[in-house]
Amino acid sequence: MPETVAPVADIASRGYAHPEVLVSTQWVADHLADPDVRIVESDEDVLLYETGHIPGAVKIDWVVDLNDPLVRDYLGRERFQRLLRAKGISDGTTIVFYGDKNNWWATYAFWVFRLFGLKNLRVLDGGRLRWAEEGRDLVTAVPRHPEGKITVRDRDDAKTRAFREHVLEHVKSGKRLVDVRSPEEYRGERMHMPEYPNEGALRGGHIPGARSIPWGRAITQETHTFRPASELRTIYQEENGLRPQDDVIVYCRIGERSSHTWFALTYLLGFEHVRNYDGSWTEWGNLVQAPVEKP
């Protein structure tokens, strides 16, 4: 029997602006059979779900399921609605995201779902790793949920998604930009594999004026759960001067790590104007005449 760790159950006492968006492993365990709760696994590792997942969980893959297959964009309303109905999601369903990589893709999926205005969204604090470390069940049986009846509205990118022209305006006006990549990427010392151009960038460095706050700083390493609000405030506000009323754009390489920081700023600290630039460095680092700062 592998050694397991005790559940973390202190979300309500961590001082978050919107504590309801985070659920504990125990909450998920208590709702495995709840027909009004749909658990969604979203991973970097394309086959991790198939090796075992939370009982009843469905899989949503960020590439195959959430992206338009042709244009670099997300899917439209009709396809998104079809996807959700196929996963057994209805209007009243509470959706709980979890995944690998400290919930990168869980928060990414959460962010994409928010573009369509969905509200009953949660993230499993600590993600897949926490669930596994607590010795909880992972099963390979793929669930068959009845077709859902959700009605989805058109996608609205305005409030939480930033495009390159918005980023350029931020640079010119000196507004807040946060680069959540590793310090090596921020300094332009490391780009990506030249043999794989789909995620490569021709230039290294960062967007002028961006603060370097790697995404992982929001996580308590020992438990993989989010840090308490007081520690998050120290990192984002005291150390880096962000204020809850600021107009903030976050970015990384393709928008997955920055969706994690978007989530922390928006829901845990209560920032009201945070947008995720999903074009991120794979767009900016290839954009002709885009200003770059290095180091």
Add this chain to the structure above:
Amino acid sequence: MDRETRIAWLVDHNQRPRHRGTLADADARVPGGNPGCGDVITMYLKAKEGENRVAAVSFEGVGCTLSQAAASILAERTNRLTPTFEEVLAFSYEEMVDLVGRDIASSRPQCATLALGTLKGAVKTVEMNRKLRLAGHTDEQIAELRGAIAAQAEGTGLVIGEGAERAALA
């Protein structure tokens, strides 16, 4: 092979990898990393004496299910076919994606092709070492040359060869 069977095959290769481990008296040990996903593969290659042909390969690695399964599948294929260096270098990334299954691998091409990129790097290393020896360099000199080349490559984003593990896991 249908999708379900293919997934089971990939998961099996991940959980029971073939040819995993070091290779005694390998002619090349080459690491490769995928910074996007944190995958690392180190490929060991033993060449046939006096021939431009692979005798055996093995690998070590950490990373996502697909990257490790692809390495196992590629190692199994390479040990079965013992291809020439030319054949390894001609085996394309597209063919690798087809080998592990385009329906799954096309969404994660870096993970699916990392092992192949690293194997190609190992073949090129053996070829280069042989040329350097023919030119009269000793093994010690070759090691020094490789160190110098690796130092020059720092900062370029290259992740096949020296420093790949550090790059991928940073």
